Amino acid sequence: MTQELLRKTYRIHGGDFDKAGEKAAEIKQILRDLDLDPSLVHRSVIVAFEAEMNVVMYASDGTVTLALTEKEIKLEIADEGPGIEDIELALTEGFSTATDEMREMGFGFGMGLPNIKKNADEFRLVSEVGVGTTVFATVRLDSSA
Amino acid sequence: MTLSAIRDMLQCEVLVGEDSLSMEVETVVASDGMSEILAFSRPGALMITGLTHVQSIRTADIANVRAVIYIRGKHPDQKAIDLARQHNLPVLTTKFGMFDTCGLLHAAGLKAGI
Numbered sequence: 001m002t003q004e005l006l007r008k009t010y011r012i013h014g015g016d017f018d019k020a021g022e023k024a025a026e027i028k029q030i031l032r033d034l035d036l037d038p039s040l041v042h043r044s045v046i047v048a049f050e051a052e053m054n055v056v057m058y059a060s061d062g063t064v065t066l067a068l069t070e071k072e073i074k075l076e077i078a079d080e081g082p083g084i085e086d087i088e089l090a091l092t093e094g095f096s097t098a099t100d101e102m103r104e105m106g107f108g109f110g111m112g113l114p115n116i117k118k119n120a121d122e123f124r125l126v127s128e129v130g131v132g133t134t135v136f137a138t139v140r141l142d143s144s145a
Numbered sequence: 146m147t148l149s150a151i152r153d154m155l156q157c158e159v160l161v162g163e164d165s166l167s168m169e170v171e172t173v174v175a176s177d178g179m180s181e182i183l184a185f186s187r188p189g190a191l192m193i194t195g196l197t198h199v200q201s202i203r204t205a206d207i208a209n210v211r212a213v214i215y216i217r218g219k220h221p222d223q224k225a226i227d228l229a230r231q232h233n234l235p236v237l238t239t240k241f242g243m244f245d246t247c248g249l250l251h252a253a254g255l256k257a258g259i
Binding site for chain 2: 042109
């Protein structure tokens with residue numbers, strides 16, 4: 001297994017819309033300071049931001065973990081929330097269970113999970129109804145355009 | 146096109162970044178859907194939106210947008226202004242609506258930033 005060069009975990013509070021995105025902004029700063037390829041940083045930060053927004057919108061609590069190895073940027077976003085009943089449907093662009101409040105903030109158009117999947121080289125979603133959801137996303141360092 | 150030329154054309158009020166108006170922009174992304182901007186915007190675009198929540202500035206930062214213009218004379222709340230200042234992100238507001246704002250920018254030669 002490739003050795004991890006960095007690992008950092010942040011707590012995300014469900015429902016805290018004013019602070020939503022702060023963790024992704026911190027991750028952006030960390031990745032920028034490491035002088036990684038800007039397109040890799042861009043993709044990783046979009047993954048982190050969309051996943052963080054999902055936790056804030058749907059879950060009661062969660063964490064985002066950033067890990068860096070010599071080969072990849074790994075993001076793991078885990079929440080304690082309602083879980084996803086039909087994962088395939090949730091990954092369909094345009095499908096959403098968002099409330100009006102979420103839509104008023106410009107989210108909840110059924111693009112979050114597809115956006116995460118699109119920007120990740122590897123993507124895995126594990127969910128249990130009534131327990132929570134975890135998103136695993138990897139951006140490979142050799143995948144820059 | 147410089148931000149100052151855009152400010153004059155769209156009769157904008159500058160809310161943040163009065164000293165950054167010499168900045169050049171070539172591309173534009175216009176949407177009220179933050180995920181759309183995240184999904185399709187190329188870095189360096191000018192973002193046009195009617196969404197004034199602090200999340201609009203957060204999205205602009207994450208998407209590496211160069212500046213934000215709010216339409217229909219909308220003013221964001223103080224949290225959005227503070228966050229934009231923190232990120233040195235110029236923020237303007239125009240009295241024009243989305244259609245006219247985009248039409249004028251398009252006619253002035255700016256391209257889609259998607």
